[in-house]
Amino acid sequence: MDAFTVLDGLVAPLDRANVDTDAIIPKQFLKSIKRTGFGPNLFDEWRYMDQGEPGRDNSGRPLNPDFVLNQSRYEGASILLARENFGCGSSREHAPWALFDYGFRCIIAPSFADIFFNNCFKNAILPVVLNENIVDDLFIRVFKQPGFMLKVDLSAQTVEFADGEKARFEVEAFRKHCLLNGLDDIGLTLEKAEVIKLYEKRRQIEAPWLFDPVA
C-alpha cells in the first residue's frame, strides 16, 4: 500500500448527503476481478449522460456538464469534500478503489459510513472527519474560490487552509501508523500467528463445534 503523509491538494466539493457506494461505483463495474481501472467509472451515473458498461471505452461518452467533477476548475482534485454519512450502503471496496484510481487521496466529511471508512484506510485514502460547521465553511470557500487547496498533514492530524488556519482531526493510532508507513496489515497480524494458535487451542476446548469444518 502507498503511504500517506502530507497532501497538498485541490479540493472538489460533492454537496449532497448520504452518498452511497452504488453511486460511487455502480454495480455493473463490480464484475471485474481486478483492483484497478475503476477511476473512469467513478460516480458513473452522475458523471455521464449515458449508461456505462464494463470494458467500454469511456473517453467518447457524453459528460454531464452539471456534475461537479466535470467542471474544469476541479480537474486534478485529490481531496473530496463531502457531506454526512458518505459511503453508506454496500461493503464494496471497489468504492475506495475507484476514488483512488481517479486521484482522490483524502475525503473530508462530517461523518462516514463504517465499512467505507474502514476500507479507505486499507487503500491509502485518508478519510477525515471534521465538524459540520467547518465542513459548511469549507464548502463556501471552495465554491467561492477557484483553485482552493488544502494541506492535509496526517502526522500532525491537521487540515490547513491556505491562510495558515488549521483544523485538527482525530485518527486511531494504529490506522495512522499503518497509513503513514504504507503497511500491509496482514503481515503485521501474521507476526502474531502464535498468539492466534494459542487462542484457537483454548477455544477448541471451550467450544469445539466452532471448529467443525464446513464440508
Place this chain on the structure above:
Amino acid sequence: MGKQTLYDKLWEQHVVHSEDDGTSLIYIDRHLVHEVTSPQAFEGLHIAGRKPWRTGSMLAVPDHNVPTTTDGAGIDDPVSRLQVDTLDQNCNHFGITEFNMADPRQGIVHVIGPEQGATLPGMTIVCGDSHTSTHGAFGALAFGIGTSEVEHVMATQCLIQRKSKNMRIWIEGELRHGVSAKDIVLAVIGEIGTAGGTGYAIEFAGPVIRELSMESRMTICNMTIEAGARAGLIAVDQTTIDYLEGRPFAPTGDTWKNAVEAWRSLTSDDDAHFDHEIKIEASTILPQVTWGTSPEMVTDIEGYVPDPNDYEDPTISIGIARALEYMGLEAGTAIRDIKPELVFIGSCTNSRIEDLREAADVVRGRRVAPSIKQALVVPGSGLVKRQAEAEGLHQIFIDAGFEWRNPGCSMCLAMNADRLKPGERCASTSNRNFEGRQGQGGRTHLVSPSIAAASAIAGHFTSAEDL
C-alpha cells in the same frame, strides 16, 4: 464480572489480542464468500504466496451474478461468467467448500448460511457483503467487510477491529395485523436514520422480537446496516435452537447438547449498560413504503410524499427535492396513489419460505394488474425454491401472472440480467432504494412481501386488507 450486553460477551469471547489504544485482533469463526468481493482477495493470497488459515471455516457460493431465468442457459455476460468461474477455480484450488451454480443448495449467501446451519450462535461471522448483519439474528456477531479484510481473514483468521458501542432497540406492545418484520425495520430506520446506528452494534429486543420467527429476525438484522450499524443482534432463545437443530452443519449428539447449553447464555444480562436505548411501541407501526432514494425516506401506507419546503435544514430539503425528482414524484402524493410497474419479491431481506408464503397468501386466486409489466418471485435458495414448490406456492404465483425464477440476488442490485430500465418504478422487497440500485434510472420503493404482493394485484400501493 460486570453486567454485559450480548455484544460485550461475543466481543470478549473473540479477542485474541488487544493493544493499549483498544485496537484488537478478533478471531473469525465463519467466513462466507461470494464471487463479487473475493477475486481480488484470492489474487492477493496468490501474489503473497499465502494460503487460507482455516478453509474449514469457509463456505462459498456465487449469488450476485447468477441468472435467475429457468432455461438453464448459464451466464450470457462473459464478464459475469468470468467472475463466477474465478470463484469456482479459487475454491477448487484452495479446497474451500462451494455450492456452485449447479448445486441444488446454491442461493443467496445470507440465506444459505442459516439454512445449512453454517450460521451458529456465538460465532463471529464475516462476509464481503454488508448484509452479513443478517446472521446476527442467531446471537452471532456478524458484519460485512471489504475485500482487503476478506483477504485478511483468509490469511489470518482474524480481523483488526475496535469495539463498537452498544445500542438496544426495544420493541413492545402488539403488532398490528398485516405488519411484518420488514415494516418493523423500515420504521426503525425511519426513526433513527441511515446513519443513526453508525458506530454501534444494535441489539433488537423486547417481547415483540421474542415472538418473531427466525426468518423474521433475519429480515430485521439484515437491514441493520441500512441504519448505519454494521452488526445487528438478537439474543438466543428456544426459537433459535429449534430452528438450528438437525441442519446439515449444526453440531450433533453430545456436542449439540453442550453447544445449546453454551448458547443459552448468549443474551444481554439484566441491567447491562447500553450507550443508547430506543423504545418503540409496536402498535404504532403500519406497513411501510419508501418514497425516496435512501431507506430512511420512508412513510407508511397511509402516508404522503413529503414536501421539501416543510424542512428548514437545506441539506435535508435539497435531499428530498433531489429524491422526488429522481423518483418522479410530486410532494403531497398519497402513497396509495403511486403505481409501480414492476414488482420484485426476493433478496437476502425477503426471499425465505415464510416471505414467499406471506406473498402467496395475498396473491392466491387473484391476478396481477394489467398495468404491471413484470412481477418476479426469486426464491433465496434452491432449497427454498424446492420447499415452495412442494407447498404449491409456485403455482399460486404463476397462476396470478408472476414469473417463478431460480435463486440469486437478482433485481435487488441488478448485477445479473434482472434490472429496471430508466424511469421504471418497482415495488421491491429488497433493502436499498438508492439511485440506480435496481438499474440505472430505476425507481425503487421498498416494501414487505405482503405489500409487494397486494400492490402487484391492485396496480398501486395498497395493503392486503384493502384488496
